Amino acid sequence: MLKLKIVSPEKVVFKGDVESVLVPGTLGSFEILTDHAPLISSLSEGKVEYGTKDGKKQFDIHGGFVEVKRNEVSLCVEM
Template sequence: MAEKTQRLEIVTPEKKVFSGDVRFVVVPGVEGELGFLPDHAPLVSALKNGKVRVQQEGRQLKFNVAGGFVEVRNSRVMVLADSAEPVE
């Protein structure tokens, strides 16, 4: 059986930084890290500066984000960041 996934979008005012199906996402919430698996309960939270960590098809991806918000709904995680860049 295939692993369940959720859609992740990381967007800034200038561009879409990432869009894809992922297994797990961790974001830097203002009150601490928040982790999301598929079918997570709906949530909206402010973000602080930090790293978004992503598990996708057995690999780890990281993105630096500077502020913004995260919205989780219907197995979709939308990160609306002031700025975001992939970590090499």
């Protein structure tokens, strides 16, 4: 299980437990799963998708950054 926090300049978009996160990296989309290696990456325009126990949710972003460390995923995005 991952702890996901998604923030935009205006608000906290989502905060909670998820099974996976798919993000549009500037060099291509990639998926973050439990025990992913630590990383920091820029994000390009595209869709962010995350899977919760209630199903998959997605939304569009215009760019941003993602940081992964110790099963905690932080996204700072422009929407």
